[in-house]
Amino acid sequence: QKEVEQDPGPLSVPEGAIVSLNCTYSNSAFQYFMWYRQYSRKGPELLMYTYSSGNKEDGRFTAQVDKSSKYISLFIRDSQPSDSATYLCAPADFGNEKLTFGTGTRLTIIP
Amino acid sequence: ETGVTQSPTHLIKTRGQQVTLRCSSQSGHNTVSWYQQALGQGPQFIFQYYREEENGRGNFPPRFSGLQFPNYSSELNVNALELDDSALYLCASSAQDTFGELFFGEGSRLTVL
Numbered sequence: 001q002k003e004v005e006q007d008p009g010p011l012s013v014p015e016g017a018i019v020s021l022n023c024t025y026s027n028s029a030f031q032y033f034m035w036y037r038q039y040s041r042k043g044p045e046l047l048m049y050t051y052s053s054g055n056k057e058d059g060r061f062t063a064q065v066d067k068s069s070k071y072i073s074l075f076i077r078d079s080q081p082s083d084s085a086t087y088l089c090a091p092a093d094f095g096n097e098k099l100t101f102g103t104g105t106r107l108t109i110i111p
Numbered sequence: 112e113t114g115v116t117q118s119p120t121h122l123i124k125t126r127g128q129q130v131t132l133r134c135s136s137q138s139g140h141n142t143v144s145w146y147q148q149a150l151g152q153g154p155q156f157i158f159q160y161y162r163e164e165e166n167g168r169g170n171f172p173p174r175f176s177g178l179q180f181p182n183y184s185s186e187l188n189v190n191a192l193e194l195d196d197s198a199l200y201l202c203a204s205s206a207q208d209t210f211g212e213l214f215f216g217e218g219s220r221l222t223v224l
Binding site: 004006008032034041042043044045046049088090092094097098099100101102103104 | 115144146151152153154155156159166167169201203210211212213214215216217218
């Protein structure tokens with residue numbers, strides 16, 4: 001079993017829709033939960049991070065963590081064509097130097 | 112402010128050869144991490160360097176080695192290349208006190224024939 005599982009998609013939705021992206025993880029030590037966005041032919045860039053369980057909102061993006069079920073979500077409201085990218089979840093435990101990335105979900109927003 | 116730069120952007124090698132990839136970290140960052148991203152997969156952690164010393168290593172064999180220089184730039188060396196080493200190699204820099212916030216370069220695309 002992989003430490004982090006993420007549906008690779010691809011996922012296509014019409015512009016303006018709400019997008020839900022999800023990951024599950026198995027390592028109980030994970031306390032930090034990052035979402036990275038990767039455009040085609042580019043390196044990943046940090047989108048958001050949360051610590052422990054709960055929600056965090058940043059503009060059109062909301063990150064949600066449920067540690068009891070080891071479930072991570074990223075919601076995108078009012079999706080735009082510019083949101084078309086691969087979204088990678090990356091949980092980590094403090095004191096461990098590495099990030100453990102999911103496979104990434106390829107998202108396309110159709111104008 | 113200069114971001115993370117990597118070279119070369121693309122290269123082709125044959126099985127058994129050796130390769131060196133280079134990375135210049137973002138200004139003010141003293142930590143460099145290397146990741147391997149196979150096609151359709153998420154990045155996998157190779158190792159991290161902090162103040163010129165290895166500071167954590169992923170599940171990669173010893174033929175993957177690295178260096179960090181006093182100016183915090185870094186090299187990734189891979190010996191005895193195998194076909195499965197074909198991937199995008201990503202370098203990421205970070206400041207020591209910003210856990211999880213990595214700044215990635217655009218990567219070096221390695222093809223092994």
